[in-house]
Amino acid sequence: MSSSEMELQLPPHEGVELSVVDMHTGGEPLRIVVAGYPEVRGDSVLSKRRYAREHLDHLRKVLMFEPRGHYDMYGALIVDSETPEADLGVLFMHNEGYSTMCGHAVIALGRFAVDYKLVKEPRSPETQVNIHCPCGLVKAFVEYSAGKTGAVRFLSVPAFAFATDVTVTVEGFGEVTVDISYGGAFYAFVDAERFGLDVKQSRTRVLVDAATAVTRAVKSQVKLHHPVSDDLAFLYGTILTDGRDQFSPEPTANICVFAEAQVDRSPTGSGVTARVALQYHKGLIQLNQTRTFQSGATGSQFTGKAVEETRCGDFRAVVVEVAGRAFYTGVSRFVQEPQDELTHGFLLK
Ligand SMILES: O=C(O)[C@H]1NCC[C@@H]1O
Structure with missing residues (x-):
């Protein structure tokens, strides 16, 4: 069998699985978690950020650190928002913890939200996506034409x-x-x-x-x-x-x-x-x-x-x-085998 015929399946294994969609905006990576995370508790996006830091930080390290990520990896976890206007809430993660705002991620998430149908009816020439970031509600506007998403602009919180x-x-x-x-x-x-x-x-x-x-x-x-x-x-x-x-x-x-x-x-x-x-x-x-x-x-x-x-x-x-542009780079299903002594991730400085 040639490699072109092999199915993208993992052999039987134990351990946690996390699925992601990878994008980049101006070269900066964004790893968007789409499955595998437990519930992030809290009655606001800011309190969910605290919960993730206190109870789920091992998963940030799995996704951001080597061997699955690298020193400069960046991630986004979609969460529920307490704000009715929001289409989605988000937590941002990086090599040290959880940030409060991330513009490159908003640009990528705008496209992602339209492509993955997190907003109801996409509209041309732009679809609005309200993203509740830890710093507040950010309004993204995603170019949309003939079923395809393009450049994104966003209005941030008061600066x-x-x-x-x-x-x-x-x-x-x-x-x-x-x-x-x-x-x-x-x-x-x-x-x-x-x-x-x-x-x-x-x-x-x-x-x-x-x-x-x-x-x-x-x-x-x-x-x-x-x-x-x-x-x-x-x-x-x-x-x-x-x-x-x-x-x-x-x-x-x-x-x-x-x-x-x-x-x-x-x-x-x-x-x-x-x-x-x-x-x-x-x-x-x-x-x-x-x-x-x-x-x-x-x-x-x-x-x-x-x-x-x-x-x-x-x-x-x-x-x-x-305003800027984001692009897809791939999808991955990560596993964390319990026998792997480096399973929790590591960073090289
Ligand atoms: O574009 C931004 O705002 C982000 N990029 C990585 C660091 C910041 O959170």
């Missing part, structure tokens, strides 16, 4: 500049001035030039080390707060930029290092949201001025624009629209 020109002491670099902004998750922003680096040219490892040092410094020296929930009040990562924040039709590049020194391959949807909010706060862009954001890691692009002023507690905020 705001939390603090600008904050000086922190960064190990190995001394005093560094950062801006902190929220786009469903908090990020510190610094021009890579401060470290003598270039987000498109420098070695990824060197960029990761600088960004990680900034994240550590901000986490230990700046207290964050969010008007909606304390669960949202933590620094998710640091985004190094090319410093081109003044509006221009030319793309501006950045690289996002989040969770445990994990590198986003995409321009980072929540990061673009936070960066647009910061640019708007500084008067560097106007409402509805579209900017192109490029990943320093892969060159992939998203667009972003502030579309409306709003508030988030005492913060002057904006609604930001981000």
Whole structure:
């Protein structure tokens, strides 16, 4: 029998099985769990996130870590939402835990939700998919024509500049001035030039080390707060930029290092949201001025624009629209044989 005739079946085995659909958005992976997870308890998406962290974290490691995943793997688990407007709720997972927002995942999940019929009637030219993320309700609009899904844009939760020109002491670099902004998750922003680096040219490892040092410094020296929930009040990562924040039709590049020194391959949807909010706060862009954001890691692009002023507690905020494209890369059925001594997963740093 030739390999082309073999059936895709596993031999008899014991242990947990998890089925996933794999996608990528601008190079950033998204592993969407479609079967095998136990019930995620909790009366809200935020409390389900807490439940997953406390009771189901072994499954995150099975799916994200080697040998099934890798250091920079990213995942999504679809859950019920307590919000009637939502078509689906979602928890995001990565190498360290569970994030509160993920734009690249929303872009992929928008397509996935239409293709896998998680929304009732798809409409042309766009189908709306309301995705309840831990940070709140995110509205995705999926191009749909002749039965096929395409590009996705989404309107995120209110985004705001939390603090600008904050000086922190960064190990190995001394005093560094950062801006902190929220786009469903908090990020510190610094021009890579401060470290003598270039987000498109420098070695990824060197960029990761600088960004990680900034994240550590901000986490230990700046207290964050969010008007909606304390669960949202933590620094998710640091985004190094090319410093081109003044509006221009030319793309501006950045690289996002989040969770445990994990590198986003995409321009980072929540990061673009936070960066647009910061640019708007500084008067560097106007409402509805579209900017192109490029990943320093892969060159992939998203667009972003502030579309409306709003508030988030005492913060002057904006609604930001981000757009990009996601693609399917495969489907997998993973097993966890109990005899496998590496069954729980491992990471190489
Ligand atoms: O696009 C985003 O927002 C995400 N990508 C990985 C890190 C962020 O959660």
